Amino acid sequence: MVVLETITTSAPTLLVILAEGLFVLTVLMHLERRNRALTTLYALQSIVLALILLVFSIVDRDPSLLIVVALTLVVKVGLASQYFGRLLSSQHLSKASGAYLPLPVTLLVIAGLTMFAHAERFQPLFGTEPSATAALALGSILTAFFLTINRQGALSQIIGILTLENGIIAFAAFLGLKQSLLVELGLAFDLAVWIIVAAVFIRMVQQQFGSITTTEMDQLKEE
Amino acid sequence: MLIPIILSVPLLAALASVLVPRSQRNWLEWIASIAVVAELSAIVAETAQVVDHQSVSWLNVFAADALSALILLLIGIVGATATAYSIGYLRAEQRKEIIGFRRVRQYFTLLHLFLLAMFAAVLTTSPVVTWIAIEATTLSTAFLISFYNKPTSMEAAWKYLVINSVGLLFGFLGTLVLFSAVSQLGVATSDLSWHSLQSFAGVLNPTAIKVAFVLALVGYGTKAGLAPMHTWLPDAHGKAPAPISALLSGVLLNVAFLALLRFKIVTDAVLGTQFTSDLLVLFGALSIVIASGIILTQKNYKRLLAYSSVEHSGILALGFGFGGVATMAALLHAVYQSLIKSLLFFGAGNLLLKYHSTKIPNVRGALTLLPVTSVLFIGGVLALTGLPPFGLFLTKFSILSAGFAHYPWVVLLVTIALAVVFLGFLRHGSAMFFGSPPAETLRGETSRWTVLPLVVLALLIIGLSVVVPQPLLQLLTEAAALISGQ
Numbered sequence: 001m002v003v004l005e006t007i008t009t010s011a012p013t014l015l016v017i018l019a020e021g022l023f024v025l026t027v028l029m030h031l032e033r034r035n036r037a038l039t040t041l042y043a044l045q046s047i048v049l050a051l052i053l054l055v056f057s058i059v060d061r062d063p064s065l066l067i068v069v070a071l072t073l074v075v076k077v078g079l080a081s082q083y084f085g086r087l088l089s090s091q092h093l094s095k096a097s098g099a100y101l102p103l104p105v106t107l108l109v110i111a112g113l114t115m116f117a118h119a120e121r122f123q124p125l126f127g128t129e130p131s132a133t134a135a136l137a138l139g140s141i142l143t144a145f146f147l148t149i150n151r152q153g154a155l156s157q158i159i160g161i162l163t164l165e166n167g168i169i170a171f172a173a174f175l176g177l178k179q180s181l182l183v184e185l186g187l188a189f190d191l192a193v194w195i196i197v198a199a200v201f202i203r204m205v206q207q208q209f210g211s212i213t214t215t216e217m218d219q220l221k222e223e
Numbered sequence: 224m225l226i227p228i229i230l231s232v233p234l235l236a237a238l239a240s241v242l243v244p245r246s247q248r249n250w251l252e253w254i255a256s257i258a259v260v261a262e263l264s265a266i267v268a269e270t271a272q273v274v275d276h277q278s279v280s281w282l283n284v285f286a287a288d289a290l291s292a293l294i295l296l297l298i299g300i301v302g303a304t305a306t307a308y309s310i311g312y313l314r315a316e317q318r319k320e321i322i323g324f325r326r327v328r329q330y331f332t333l334l335h336l337f338l339l340a341m342f343a344a345v346l347t348t349s350p351v352v353t354w355i356a357i358e359a360t361t362l363s364t365a366f367l368i369s370f371y372n373k374p375t376s377m378e379a380a381w382k383y384l385v386i387n388s389v390g391l392l393f394g395f396l397g398t399l400v401l402f403s404a405v406s407q408l409g410v411a412t413s414d415l416s417w418h419s420l421q422s423f424a425g426v427l428n429p430t431a432i433k434v435a436f437v438l439a440l441v442g443y444g445t446k447a448g449l450a451p452m453h454t455w456l457p458d459a460h461g462k463a464p465a466p467i468s469a470l471l472s473g474v475l476l477n478v479a480f481l482a483l484l485r486f487k488i489v490t491d492a493v494l495g496t497q498f499t500s501d502l503l504v505l506f507g508a509l510s511i512v513i514a515s516g517i518i519l520t521q522k523n524y525k526r527l528l529a530y531s532s533v534e535h536s537g538i539l540a541l542g543f544g545f546g547g548v549a550t551m552a553a554l555l556h557a558v559y560q561s562l563i564k565s566l567l568f569f570g571a572g573n574l575l576l577k578y579h580s581t582k583i584p585n586v587r588g589a590l591t592l593l594p595v596t597s598v599l600f601i602g603g604v605l606a607l608t609g610l611p612p613f614g615l616f617l618t619k620f621s622i623l624s625a626g627f628a629h630y631p632w633v634v635l636l637v638t639i640a641l642a643v644v645f646l647g648f649l650r651h652g653s654a655m656f657f658g659s660p661p662a663e664t665l666r667g668e669t670s671r672w673t674v675l676p677l678v679v680l681a682l683l684i685i686g687l688s689v690v691v692p693q694p695l696l697q698l699l700t701e702a703a704a705l706i707s708g709q
Contacts, residue, residue: 124430125400141396148389154381161388168396175403179351180413186355190362194388197362201384204369208377217378220458 004058011059015174018055019136021048022170023114026143026163030106030150035096038159039084042166046076049166052173064181071188072169079192080162083199084155091206097153097213106150113142126175133174141167154205154212158198165191225269226281229295229342232261237335245324251331252310258335259303262342266299274694283414285346289701293554294345294474294481296698297561300683301473302338304676305466308569309334311672312466315576321371330370330464336363337470344478348416350398353482354391357446360475361387368463379458386455387446394442394482397435401489404431417485421708424492432493439486440502446479448536450510457517460529461581465572468525472532473565477557480539484706487543491708496546503544504626508633510537515640518647525571525581527651528564531607534644535560541637542622543706549625551703555691556618558699559684563606563615566680569673570600574655576669583651588660595668597656599677604652606684608645614688 007014025045032038050072057065087093099106117139126134144167148160179187202212209216236258243250272279273292280286287295313330316322322330340363344356361384369380402412404427405420445452460468487499514534521527535556542553571581573596578586590597606613609620619641627634660666668674691699 121430122434124428125403125434145389148385157385161385161392164389164392168392168399171396172399172402175399176406177399177402177412183349183351183355183413186352190355190358193362194358197365198384201365201369201381204372204377205381208372208374214381217374217381219375220378220382220462 007055007058011055014055015052015133016136018048018052019133019170019174021045022052022166023136023140023143026140026147026167027110029147029159029163030099030110030143031103033096033098035088035093035153035155036085038096038156039081039088042159042162043077043081045163045166046072046080049076049170052170056173062178064184067181068184068188071184075188075192075195076162076166080195083195087155087199087203091203091212093155093206093212096156097151097211097215099150100152101150106146109146109150110143113146114139117142131174134171137167137171137174141171143167152213152215154202154214157214158202161198162195225265225272225279226285226287226346228265229262229269229346230285230339232258232265233335233339233342237332237339240328240332240335243328248324248327251328255306255310255331255334259299259306262338263299263303266295270296270698271694274697280348284349284352285343286348287346288705289698290481290484290705291345293558293698293702294477295342297477297558298338298341298345298474301470301561301565302341304565304569304680305469305473306334308469308572308673308676309464309466311670312464312572312576315669315673326370330367333363333367334467337367337467341474341478345481348418350401350415350417350420350485351395353485354395354398357394357443357479357482358388358391360478361391361446364459364463364467364471364475367467368459370464370467371462376462379455379462382455383459386452390442390445390452392442393438394446397438397442397486400431400438401435401486404428404435407431417489420489421492424489427493429494432490433498436486436490436499437502439483440506443479443483443486444506444540447476447483447539448479448510448533449506449540450513450533450537453510453513453533453536456533457526457529460532461523461526465525465568465575468528468571469565469568472529472568473561476532476536477561480536480543480557484543488706488708500544500546503540504630504633507537507540507542507544508637510534510540511637511640515643515647518644519650521647521651522583523581524574524583524586524651524655525568527583527647528567528571531644531648532564534640535564537637538619538622541626541633542618545622545626545630546707547625549622550706551699552618552621552625554699554702554706556615556622558695559606559614559618559687562680562684562687563603563613566677566684567600567603567607569677569680570596570603573669573673573677574600576673577664578661583655586655587658588656590656592660592664592666593668595674596677599681601652601656602681603684604648606688608648609641610645612688613684 029041050069053069118135144163148157206212239254270292313327340356340359365380365384369376406412448456460471490499511534514530518530539553542549609615623634
């Protein structure tokens with residue numbers, strides 16, 4: 001009970017720290033060149049997301065959110081780690097493919113996207129009060145989208161999409177948006193199937209092209 | 224009880240298909256045939272109830288109005304013909320040992336799941352469930368696009384998965400921004416429906432609504448094949464098996480448009496129509512212009528039809544953007560386009576079975592080798608390019624004339640682009656169907672299963688071009704009124 005009360009009173013600070021953690025992990029993905037480390041960063045980010053939802057569950061005294069926390073851990077940490085881990089081992093995909101932009105330019109773009117996310121024009125989206133957490137989540141969304149389009153590796157693109165999804169869920173949480181448990185289950189099931197389909201596709205791409213670098217996929221051209 | 228039937232039949236059919244043993248291959252065809260007959264019957268009955276203004280809803284999560292009933296009817300008709308065509312198409316491919324039993328079973332299972340996802344997307348009243356269902360269409364079709372397991376189909380499926388997933392996530396973000404605008408009023412968002420969102424229109428934050436619509440346009444516009452987010456479409460529609468291409472082009476694009484229109488209705492209620500009109504006209508015109516240039520120089524007939532789908536998505540966007548009488552014309556355009564495009568993709572499937580190539584230069588003398596398919600295909604092309612007396616002539620003319628007052632330069636540009644499209648189809652069609660066929664190729668259609676669906680669609684297209692039945696007209700009128708916020 002003391003722990004719960006402590007979490008409730010320090011929730012605003014906790015949430016800002018967790019939002020910053022979410023964002024920093026997204027940035028770190030841009031710097032990481034190893035596939036296994038990328039999947040680990042995604043798992044860590046998903047744990048941070050689960051903690052955000054847990055804090056909200058405690059603050060709002062909403063036990064149904066605990067089920068969402070459990071689903072987040074099972075699907076994003078458990079299932080994703082298992083499928084991607086098996087994929088990396090069986091296909092020997094240790095090194096991630098490169099990026100289209102060099103690292104200094106990538107960091108400049110990330111800085112620009114972060115400033116953009118914190119711009120005053122987005123304040124109406126966050127409600128009547130300025131929201132650092134929602135702005136950080138929006139920054140995470142934009143940075144994750146940039147990861148998807150900047151990386152040449154199929155797994156990097158998949159992690160980018162999953163990170164984008166994490167950012168969107170965090171954004172919804174910080175804005176206080178809630179869905180019924182049935183809908184949350186539907187979202188979790190959808191994501192679980194997506195992860196399995198994506199992992200199967202990466203395996204198929206590796207077997208077809210001998211590589212998961214998407215620039216190798218250049219068969220389809222207008223003649 | 225109709226909605227549970229529409230949703231449960233494809234699910235049960237998918238589960239049953241998974242369990243079919245190798246020795247009973249024809250059970251897959253029986254299951255599929257019974258399922259689509261049941262689905263189409265339930266859909267027609269449900270449509271009749273909507274036309275009679277009876278309430279059609281289930282569990283407060285699914286309901287049918289005029290707009291959803293119209294799209295559902297199209298899914299039912301195209302789904303039934305695509306399933307029938309699939310039977311003949313897959314038998315032919317299995318005879319040639321292109322695919323085996325395992326692939327056929329996989330095909331039918333995924334086909335049923337694809338239909339289920341589209342039914343759910345159209346019938347749900349929840350914006351979040353709409354998103355989940357449309358995402359489910361991506362997942363169920365990804366393996367259908369990579370069906371032949373070749374490098375090109377793998378590449379097409381990968382692009383489809385990645386681009387659509389990113390696009391739909393932006394659509395999801397748009398949904399959440401819309402919800403956040405409502406939650407700022409102190410309203411719980413867990414039970415929000417498309418209908419209840421409209422009731423808050425007078426008090427929603429305009430900036431949030433603008434951002435939400437732009438995100439939805441990018442997101443669901445990706446799925447609808449609007450340029451510049453269309454880059455996945457020619458590859459995916461070009462590489463999928465012909466009946467799947469028909470479903471992708473013929474109905475899935477309409478399902479994505481439905482989601483976009485739901486956003487448009489709410490946005491127009493808050494901001495007036497100018498904001499959404501300008502954006503839809505911009506994306507529509509861009510789609511038509513880009514598609515027309517590529518159609519003229521295209522060398523692959525399946526990609527040709529795919530780019531035509533981009534063009535027709537553009538026309539739909541223009542119609543909904545121009546508003547007024549163009550809204551109803553756009554809805555009727557969607558009906559004609561679904562039927563005609565499906566017929567053409569089935570015809571393309573027959574050409575592929577005969578010539579073993581999708582390259583236009585490799586197809587010669589099709590009128591001699593495939594007389595029935597060729598006549599229907601030529602008729603379909605004439606209908607698609609908007610020649611009278613076919614219905615698309617009337618809908619294109621209505622859309623363009625409705626837009627002339629406020630967007631004269633756009634209408635002029637689009638008219639030129641449509642003329643280029645016509646020239647492109649004329650050029651490629653005359654090359655493929657006339658002339659001497661390859662000497663070693665046998666004459667004759669593959670089977671009745673690969674011809675009958677085309678005949679059924681042709682009769683529907685001709686019939687609807689002559690007269691639009693009163694119930695359908697009522698459905699179209701009420702759907703147009705819904706979109707216009709009346």
